[in-house]
Amino acid sequence: MVQLRQAPFNLDEKGIEWVEETLNKMTVEEKIGQLFCTIGMSDEKEALDYLTKEVQIGGIMYRPANGKSLIETHSYLQESSKIPLLIAANLESGGQGAVTEGTQFGMPMGVAATDHAEMGYRLGKVSCSEGAAVGINWSFAPIVDIDINFRNPITNLRTFGSSVEKVLEMSKGYLKAADEEGLAVSIKHFPGDGVDERDQHLVTSVNDLSATEWRETYGRVYQELINEGAKTVMIGHIAQPNVVKSFKPEASHKEQYTPGSLSPILLNDLLRDELGFNGLTVTDATLMVGFTSFMSRKDAVPAAIANGCDMFLFNKSVAEDYSYMLAGYEAGVITAKRLDEAVTRILGTKASLNLHEKQAAGTLVPTFEELQSVLANEEHQAWTKECAESAVTLVKDTQNLLPLDVTKHKRLYLNVIERSIVAESDFAKQVKEALEKEGFEVTLRNRLGNIDAAKMMAGDASEEMMASLADMQKPTSDFTEQFDAALIVGNLGTSSNEVTIRLAFDALGNDIPWFVNDIPTAFVSFGNPYHLLDVPMVSTFVNSYTASPAVLEATVDRLLGRAKFTGVSPVDPFCGREELSY
Known part of the structure; x- marks a missing residue:
């Protein structure tokens, strides 16, 4: 009853x-x-x-x-x-x-x-x-x-x-x-x-x-x-x-x-x-x-x-x-x-x-x-900013890279990993502009798409495939001498009907962080907090959880040392694997 x-x-x-x-x-x-x-x-x-x-x-x-x-x-x-x-x-x-x-x-x-x-x-x-x-x-x-x-x-x-x-x-x-x-x-x-x-x-x-x-x-x-x-x-x-x-x-x-x-x-x-x-x-x-x-x-x-x-x-x-x-x-x-x-x-x-x-x-x-009076609520905006500032979490920085310094790391290589592979997404532009505003010279990776090995072996190589292959065959110094630091940003939240959410790189081109021992490299995830599983070679990792303007601003402040990281991870970002913590 x-x-x-x-x-x-x-x-x-x-x-x-x-x-x-x-x-x-x-x-x-x-x-x-x-x-x-x-x-x-x-x-x-x-x-x-x-x-x-x-x-x-x-x-x-x-x-x-x-x-x-x-x-x-x-x-x-x-x-x-x-x-x-x-x-x-x-x-x-x-x-x-x-x-x-x-x-x-x-x-x-x-x-x-x-x-x-x-x-x-x-x-x-x-x-x-x-x-x-x-x-x-x-x-x-x-x-x-x-x-x-x-x-x-x-x-x-x-x-x-x-x-x-x-x-x-x-x-x-x-x-x-x-x-x-x-x-x-x-x-x-x-x-x-x-x-x-x-x-x-x-x-x-x-x-x-x-x-x-x-x-x-x-x-x-x-x-x-x-x-x-x-x-x-x-x-x-x-x-x-x-x-x-x-x-x-x-x-x-x-x-x-x-x-x-x-x-x-x-x-x-x-x-x-x-x-x-x-x-x-x-x-x-x-x-x-x-x-x-x-x-x-x-x-x-x-x-x-x-x-x-x-x-x-x-x-x-x-x-x-x-x-x-x-x-x-x-x-x-x-x-x-x-x-x-x-x-x-x-x-x-x-x-x-x-x-x-x-x-x-x-x-x-x-x-x-x-409705208009509610949506213009200043308290909501203040709370959102406070939440963003408190949430950003430093998972590890075993190479002592942070804070980023515009005098030491001025030439910055930026790669934004998202579901759609486009030259510049709206979010990628926001990240680039936020860093440029701080005085960094930012080169944003033009993500080309994954190499289709079967097509390549069959002689059906697209212009994008050839460009990725060219990345792989250039001298290391052609890439590493261009930059003082690298920042990889993940914006891949989970979604229904997608069984796996993993980082997808352009084979072995400069899309993937092969260069961590030559260029100081950091990774920031605004989506899945477990991306460290796919980039264990990166020694500086930050989880920001939400791809919003407020969180982006809070993240930049912390990467540059203007504010302390105070976020406490609600999950194990190391996925139970000891090697990810180093």
């Missing part, structure tokens, strides 16, 4: 009355509609009317857009909806997760690297206040995964690190700020990402910690944040076979490796009964292969709700998924009791955010003028 008087709803009699009266007036079709949180693909009124008046969705999430258009779209959606909508955004690293003009506060790992508990609160305050200013009431954050496996392609910078204590410290601050701003959080991705090296976007990934280890780590995190009042939990397409077996020793292989979003044992025995979570559960995006490959979609759509999730996130086709859900109800897969339970939690969450009262008052979405 849903306990509306208890946490995380904490409803008074008036709130409970609204939930119960609303539920009792709803048709089965309207209840089915409430189960869906769709992705916003259009701001055309005809498309919005379909969602709000025909399907009668329970929630929606748009990707970041400009504030004016979001306010207009969110206002129309709320005005068109009989029941107020949950409107979500990925507010993981700042207000820019909702609105393009928002503040990029800092990636969670950078926030944790400050080693200041207050920064978790500030991350939540900036993210949620700016999200609320465009009508967001549901934050798909904080991420409470633990970055245990440095090869994991998803967690990485999006986490607060590998320490349970640090994850809890930062997350609790975020929750406090979200509550102050009237947003529900969604702690994610239960039962916990960061153990596997695979991506749940591409496969059902596995958290294979022992049941005891899980309860001491992820279990502790979820338990404490549930106790702290987290309103919702996002359920990942992640299996936890050992916890399943702790409840059901005879569990079949299929039961053990069922993704959390479809596992009645993880959803009910673990999350509801053992951890005592009374609030709303929502699947992670159901377009992910970790969900779609486990069973036929026509079966998986109703099974997610029947097995314990309360809301269904995103659709291949809204109409088709709705038909699957309704068919599942009519076939008894979703019982009337289970449907009412899920919808009660959805309505209870809305009531706990006072959405029904805001709807009556016409205040669900602020005005554009209110």
Whole structure:
């Protein structure tokens, strides 16, 4: 049974009355509609009317857009909806997760690297206040995964690190700020990402910690944040076979490796009964292969709700998924009791955010003028600067290169490694200009692309290949005598659907740091904190965590010795390998 008087709803009699009266007036079709949180693909009124008046969705999430258009779209959606909508955004690293003009506060790992508990609160305050200013009431954050496996392609910078204590410290601050701003959080991705090296976007990934280890780590995190009042939990397409077996020793292989979003044992025995979570559960995006490959979609759509999730996130086709859900109800897969339970939690969450009262008052979405005052918040800018200055971490400088000195290292070779190989990206230009402003003569590497050995051997060598080959065949002195120091910058954050994020160099040309014994060389990563694995020959390494103007400025200040490095790495940047520390 849903306990509306208890946490995380904490409803008074008036709130409970609204939930119960609303539920009792709803048709089965309207209840089915409430189960869906769709992705916003259009701001055309005809498309919005379909969602709000025909399907009668329970929630929606748009990707970041400009504030004016979001306010207009969110206002129309709320005005068109009989029941107020949950409107979500990925507010993981700042207000820019909702609105393009928002503040990029800092990636969670950078926030944790400050080693200041207050920064978790500030991350939540900036993210949620700016999200609320465009009508967001549901934050798909904080991420409470633990970055245990440095090869994991998803967690990485999006986490607060590998320490349970640090994850809890930062997350609790975020929750406090979200509550102050009237947003529900969604702690994610239960039962916990960061153990596997695979991506749940591409496969059902596995958290294979022992049941005891899980309860001491992820279990502790979820338990404490549930106790702290987290309103919702996002359920990942992640299996936890050992916890399943702790409840059901005879569990079949299929039961053990069922993704959390479809596992009645993880959803009910673990999350509801053992951890005592009374609030709303929502699947992670159901377009992910970790969900779609486990069973036929026509079966998986109703099974997610029947097995314990309360809301269904995103659709291949809204109409088709709705038909699957309704068919599942009519076939008894979703019982009337289970449907009412899920919808009660959805309505209870809305009531706990006072959405029904805001709807009556016409205040669900602020005005554009209110948004502008929030985005011009000087305090947010000051906090962002302080976070950046505290986060930058000196991993090692065993050659005593730092600080860089414009009199000793004036002729600087700069190589910026990013996903796309272009002569000068916007970020590369920003780095170059920041160094030139300090008086360095900067030569920015024109990255040419990797040599295709097969084509080269077949005589099909492009102009780029020939240029890289020319690098390799020139005398060492032709390169080393041009420069006083080298700075390699990595801007390669992890991303969904990319299984590995590794440094990719142009074979053996001057792109790769073969020259570390001839030119003093430093590496700064504004993305993945584990790049030292691929450049163990570099003796000076800095992690900056976030590729933003504030962090770039703070990094340059520290490279030049104008400020001390105070960041404390939330993970092991040496990847457990002793040789990387030298």
